[in-house]
Amino acid sequence: MAVEHNKNSERPVAEKGEHIIARHLIDDDAIKEEKNLVIDGVDVSGRWNTFIETRVDSEFDRSFFDEIQKTVVGSRINRCWQCGMCTASCTVTPLYRRFNPRAFIYMMQLGNLKLLKKYTDVAWRCVGCYKCSQRCPKQVNPAEMMEALALLIKKYFPEEIKSNHQLTIDEEVKKIYEGMILGHGRLDLANLHTSAMRKMGKTTELMSDKDERGAIFKMMKDGRALSVLRLGKPHKWHKSKDAIDNYLRHTGTLEQEK
Amino acid sequence: MAENILVIGGGPAGLHAAIELAELGVNVSLVERDTFFGGNPKKFKYKYLFPDLQPAENVIGELIKGAESNNNIKKYLSANIESFKEDGKKFSAVIKSSTGSETKTFDSVIVATGFEHFDPAKDSKYSYQLFDDVIDIKDLERMMGEGNFTRPSNGKPPKNVAIILCVGSRDRHVGNQYCSRVCCTVSVKQAIELKEHFPETEVYIFYMDIRTYGFYEDLYWKAMEEHDVQIVKGRVAEITSGPDNTVICKGEDTLLRGPFEIPFDMVVLASGMEGGPQSPEMADKLGIELDEHGFLKQANVTLSPFKSNKDGIFLAGACTGPKAIADAILEGGAAAMDAYIYAKKNS
Known part of the structure; x- marks a missing residue:
């Protein structure tokens, strides 16, 4: 033909x-x-x-379930019984009704990629408040399950994410973030904030705002600014630092191999 | 010479066991920690029992009457087992009551120490004891027993009522993984009673599964078909205060895939059953085993459910796990038979 x-x-x-x-x-x-x-x-x-095309699902793709279960964050996928406690607790769902942790877990259990594909725009919106994990009666840990979901969407629908939602990793922010973690063992929110402002080209706003200036002056005066500078490192930080360093180098090579 | 058998606990199971044994001519010592017989049904003033909505008094009242009028039963109220030890095949126990301590030898023992209602205050998401209008099934049962169906906050009839199933049951988070078996049926029964009293009140049941097993299913059908009780699939995850003196149930309608936050006049938590502090206390005192759920352990759940792991000590009623009053009474009779056979063989 x-x-x-x-x-x-x-x-x-x-x-x-x-x-x-x-x-x-x-x-x-x-x-x-x-x-x-x-x-x-x-x-x-x-x-x-x-x-x-047929609207009837003709199979449950269990290989997908196995794949999720092998990840650290998704290992408890077999526990979920769809009670809805996670969605009911969710911080994000009231803002984006289409973000539904319970439904996502069900789609992952049955390997319904066709349906998951429709949610690439909201699937990564978990803010990590862990209210769901705290309340889940089966201790599925839905918050981390959402992490598994995000990884999965990144793996199976990279084009969707790039073209529709510009979800690319900002190399500069990544550098600042890693530098902070490796250098001090903790996040410096003030630093992240200022670098983000700088990146957006809002350097003048940084110092011009009355409140902001006032806050800086106040912090200088009561010594908080100094204590931020003197921020100590976690106990035996060099060991943790080596491990993170090693991990980052390892994932780096992995990505290059791909 | 007549056999001596000790029955610990004067609830439905213990009372029935004591009466059956007394009828056989056994000298029964019935020990009850409270100042009255009848157990939890009496303590919390249960009014009507499922499935046929007969007055609880018909059942519990009859059992109490039967035990009190029987001279073969020596009754100890406000009493406890002070010490307990094995004496060959027999047992020696010190019973301490308001009238003093008494040491007695028994051929066998029946433990029927029952359960405790789960305290919903242990699970903070339900805001129990924070809002007056959030009550649990035992509170509602007692209110109904006193003829009071109104809102605790203002004494007015509720416009709408939410009944939340599986509170303190089937939840790793609170530590109880089991189903408490009767709460679904009790809740459906209470929904019917509410609707019969206030036909205008809207009653919603939030469920994950409705486990009105066996013939109790009839009651659940009746609630929907005759009383327009609406069921909503999804467990409620949070209760907060709402406008106009209401409480808001926050949950997910898992069938329509979406969150809801709906104000209710009254919320009833179907709290489950726990082994209570008495179960480990009995296990410790009598040298028998506890199971992983905090109830007393049966020697073999299928073959010998009324035996403990120690010869001569038998178990009946809700001390071995959540169950309906009918089942507790039935087990009382069965454990009485087991205890009688053991006593007969060894006396």
């Missing part, structure tokens, strides 16, 4: 799937329709070649 796309035909065709009754019930990407198509020399352009 010879299929050729009839590029030259200027025949006017309907909008995609326009003639389908109850069109609103069918997802756009489930409709397969070529505007201009010739099969075995017969021109079937337009509605004649319309196909609707």
Whole structure:
């Protein structure tokens, strides 16, 4: 069967799937329709070649479940019984109703990638408040499960993330972040804040705002500014530092191999 | 010579065991820690029992009457077992009560020390004891027993009531992994009672599963079909204060996939059952084993559920796990038979 796309035909065709009754019930990407198509020399352009992909799931993809279970953050995926306590506790769900930890865990359990793909825009929005993990009656640890989800989405739908949501790692922020952790063993929020401001080109705002200036002056006066500078390092920090260093170098090589 | 058997605990199981043994001509010593017989049903003034909504008095009252009128039963109230030791195949116990201490020898022992209601204050997300209108099933049972169906905060009829299942049960977070078996049926029963008293009140049951097993299912169907009780799938994760003296239940409707925050006039927590402090105390005193859930351990859950791991000591009722009053009474009779056989063989 010879299929050729009839590029030259200027025949006017309907909008995609326009003639389908109850069109609103069918997802756009489930409709397969070529505007201009010739099969075995017969021109079937337009509605004649319309196909609707089946809306029935024909398998549960358990390999996906196994993959999640092997990760440290997703190891408890088999515990979830879908009570909804996590979504009910969630800080993010009231803001983004489509961010639903319980539903995401279920999709991961059944390996429903087709459905997960629709949530690449919200799937990474967990803020890590851990309210869900604290309340989960089965101790699934949904907060870390969301981390597993984010890793997964990054792995399976890298294009979606790049093209639609500009979720690329900011190398500069990464450098500041790693420098802080390795140098001091803790985060310096003031430093992160100022570097972010600087990055956005808001250098003048940094010092111009009355409140901000006032705050800095106040902190100088009561000695808090000094104590921030004198910030100590965690006990036996060099050992932890070596381990983190090692890990970062290790992941670096891993990424290069890929 | 008649056998001597010690029954510890004067609830439904203990009372029934004592009466059955007394009928066989056994000298029974019935030891109760409270000032009255009847156990938790009496203590919390249960009014009607499922599944047939018969007055609790018909059941508990009959058992108490039966025990009190039987001269073969020596009754000890406000009493406890001060010391306990094995004496060959027999047992020697010191019973301390308001009338003083008494040392007695027994051929066998039945432990029927029952359960404690889970205290929802242990699980802070439900805000129990923080808001007047958040109560649990034992509170509602007692209120209904006193003929009071109104809101604790203002004494007015509630416009809507939320009943939350699985509080303190099936939850690793609070340490109780088991299902308490009766709370679903009790809650459905209470929903019907509420609707019968206030037909205008909307009653919602928040569930993960509704476990009204066996014929108790009839009651659950009745609640929906005759009283328009609405069930909503999803466990409530937080209770906060709402406008106009309401309390807000925050949860997820897992069927429609979405969070809800709905104000209610009254919230009833279906708190489960626990082994209570008496179970480890008995295990320690009598030298028997506790199970991993904090109840007394049965020798073989299928073959010999009324035996403890120690010969001559038998178990009945909710001390071995959550169960309905009907089951506790049934076990009282079964343990009485086991204890009688042991006593007969060794006396």
